[in-house]
Amino acid sequence: xxxxxxxxxxxxxxxxxxxxxxxxxxxxxxxxxxxxxxxxxxxxxxxxxxxxxxxxxxxxxxxxxxxxxxxxxxxxxxxxxxxxxxxxxxxxxxxxxxxxxxxxxxxxxxxxxxxxxxxxxxxxxxxxxxxxxxxxxxxxxxxxxxxxxxxxxxxxxxxxxxxxxxxxxxxxxxxxxxxxxxxxxxxxxxxxxxxxxxxxxxxxxxxxxxxxxxxxxxxxxxxxxxxxxxxxxxxxxxxxx
Amino acid sequence: xxxxxxxxxxxxxxxxxxxxxxxxxxxxxxxxxxxxxxxxxxxxxxxxxxxxxxxxxxxxxxxxxxxxxxxxxxxxxxxxxxxxxxxxxxxxxxxxxxxxxxxxxxxxxxxxxxxxxxxxxxxxxxxxxxxxxxxxxxxxxxxxxxxxxxxxxxxxxxxxxxxxxxxxxxxxxxxxxxxxxxxxxxxxxxxxxxxxxxxxxxxxxxxxxxxxxxxxx
Numbered sequence: 001x002x003x004x005x006x007x008x009x010x011x012x013x014x015x016x017x018x019x020x021x022x023x024x025x026x027x028x029x030x031x032x033x034x035x036x037x038x039x040x041x042x043x044x045x046x047x048x049x050x051x052x053x054x055x056x057x058x059x060x061x062x063x064x065x066x067x068x069x070x071x072x073x074x075x076x077x078x079x080x081x082x083x084x085x086x087x088x089x090x091x092x093x094x095x096x097x098x099x100x101x102x103x104x105x106x107x108x109x110x111x112x113x114x115x116x117x118x119x120x121x122x123x124x125x126x127x128x129x130x131x132x133x134x135x136x137x138x139x140x141x142x143x144x145x146x147x148x149x150x151x152x153x154x155x156x157x158x159x160x161x162x163x164x165x166x167x168x169x170x171x172x173x174x175x176x177x178x179x180x181x182x183x184x185x186x187x188x189x190x191x192x193x194x195x196x197x198x199x200x201x202x203x204x205x206x207x208x209x210x211x212x213x214x215x216x217x218x219x220x221x222x223x224x225x226x227x228x229x230x231x232x233x234x235x236x237x238x239x240x241x
Numbered sequence: 242x243x244x245x246x247x248x249x250x251x252x253x254x255x256x257x258x259x260x261x262x263x264x265x266x267x268x269x270x271x272x273x274x275x276x277x278x279x280x281x282x283x284x285x286x287x288x289x290x291x292x293x294x295x296x297x298x299x300x301x302x303x304x305x306x307x308x309x310x311x312x313x314x315x316x317x318x319x320x321x322x323x324x325x326x327x328x329x330x331x332x333x334x335x336x337x338x339x340x341x342x343x344x345x346x347x348x349x350x351x352x353x354x355x356x357x358x359x360x361x362x363x364x365x366x367x368x369x370x371x372x373x374x375x376x377x378x379x380x381x382x383x384x385x386x387x388x389x390x391x392x393x394x395x396x397x398x399x400x401x402x403x404x405x406x407x408x409x410x411x412x413x414x415x416x417x418x419x420x421x422x423x424x425x426x427x428x429x430x431x432x433x434x435x436x437x438x439x440x441x442x443x444x445x446x447x448x449x450x451x452x453x454x455x456x457x458x
Contacts, residue, residue: 080451128413135410142406146397155455156393160407163389163448166440 009086009226020219027212034206042202054112056203059187060210062105065133066168068098068214072140073165076158086222088154091161092144093221097214099137106130117181125174126182129167136164245330246338253342263311268350271304275358286363293364294372294423298416300358301351301376302383306409308347309387310394310401312339317395317456326457332450340381340388340446348380368423371431375422378434379415385438385445386411392452 038056045052072091079087109127110120121127144157175184186194193200257264278296279289316322325335355376356369364372390408394400415437422430 128417132410132413135406139403139407139410142403143393143397146394146399146403148398152396152455152458156397156452159448159452159455160393163444166444 009089009229012086013223013226016219016223020216020223023212023219024216027209027216030205030209030212032209034202034204034209037202038199038206042198045199048116051112051115052199054108055199056206058105058108058112059203060207061101061108062130063207064210064214065098065102065105065130066171067211068094068101069133069136069161069164069168072098073161076161079154079158080162088151088158089222089225090218091158092154093218093225094214095137095141095144097217097221099134099141101210101214102130102134102137106134122181124180124182125178126171126180129171129174132167133164133171136160136167140164242330242334245328246334249325249330249335249338250342253339254346257342257346263308264346264350267304267308267347268354270307271300271351271354272358274300274303275362279362289363290365293359293362294368294420296362297355297358297364297372297423298375298379298419301355301380302412302416304351305348305380305383305387306405306412308343309384309391309408310404312343312388312391313395313453313456314391314400322453323457326453332453333446336388336392336446336449336453340384343388344381344384348376348384351380352376364423372423374431375419375434378431378438379419382415382434382438382441383412385441385449386415388449389445389452392449392456395452395456 035056039053042053044050072094075087075091075094078084079091106127113122114120140157140160143160144153147153147156174180175182187200187203195203275296278292278300282288282292282296313322316325326332330338352373355372359369359372387404387408390404390411393407394404397403415434418430418433418437421427422434
């Protein structure tokens with residue numbers, strides 16, 4: 001396990017101090033180019049006109065919603081198996097970010113759905129399974145804070161994260177398994193993307209930007225969590241004299 | 242091991258029969274909520290028939306949800322659960338036995354009363370067998386998934402409230418296919434309910450057992 005060296009929170013703290021600024025700047029650069037290209041320079045769709053531009057926000061958010069959940073599940077498995085303190089810190093730090101991405105995907109989708117489908121919301125398989133994902137995130141956050149013993153909350157929330165992983169393939173394949181109003185995937189396909197390069201490139205750029213942004217926020221949140229724990233430990237020592 | 246399983250099952254069933262109040266409360270809740278629905282949303286007969294599958298499923302689901310947080314709570318409070326975990330029945334067996342007992346003691350009575358409610362709610366008589374079949378396939382899944390939630394929230398602050406936040410979203414698929422099975426003349430939703438039951442049977446006891454172990458540490 002090469003990553004075992006970084007499982008030490010102190011070493012992670014030092015490494016992340018160096019890593020955070022470049023990741024943040026790279027995220028800003030990718031998002032600026034991706035959004036600028038997508039919102040202003042890329043062509044409007046022949047049917048959807050300018051409404052298509054919400055895609056550059058909606059699709060990366062939805063990808064990140066799933067990516068972050070898988071990340072949390074991975075961290076949870078590592079935490080349950082090896083009891084790495086860092087895995088718990090990262091899972092806790094990622095959950096609110098993932099919940100925000102999920103909410104963003106649902107909100108932007110609904111804003112796009114009103115002019116395109118004529119409805120803010122339909123109960124199709126894709127939308128319902130993403131809503132379930134949002135509730136899984138909220139449940140994870142609530143559960144990890146519901147115990148007086150912090151570790152107990154971490155382990156319990158980790159089990160919930162692993163249980164909820166069944167939802168991820170359902171989200172991904174819901175558009176293939178059921179006749180949904182939501183369109184099937186047009187980027188990750190076996191026969192190559194069916195979306196024109198003038199739209200695909202800015203979409204991928206903003207997706208990279210979203211991913212970098214996630215890691216930027218993750219590092220910030222994990223660092224502040226570690227600092228909080230240090231303060232807590234120091235206070236405990238002081239009060240014990 | 243089989244004897245331990247049967248002993249635990251018999252104990253839980255005996256407890257359920259002698260403390261009949263829990264089951265009776267759940268049933269009463271089921272009947273009352275369904276009655277409220279028939280007054281509240283469907284005074285018109287034709288409308289009532291269209292709404293009946295959904296109302297029946299939602300009330301059955303809520304009634305089961307209300308009973309779920311007692312699944313491990315009482316035993317955890319008086320220390321019986323700790324003793325069970327020390328015994329020779331593995332945690333998965335404990336979960337399976339308690340789920341089976343809970344289903345027999347709580348969901349079965351709901352099943353018996355559902356035809357009465359279906360009549361009150363004007364569900365067409367030819368849909369009745371479909372309702373029973375759908376409940377028969379769907380309610381065990383609800384109990385199994387609920388057991389995972391009940392094991393997770395053991396000892397949590399505001400556990401009951403948290404339990405509903407955790408497991409109601411996971412109940413959505415059962416609700417969707419359960420209602421579809423009653424509403425349409427189509428066997429596919431029933432097959433989906435069966436598939437979900439098999440998946441829950443295989444996975445839920447594992448997850449619940451892991452959560453129980455964490456709770457006892």
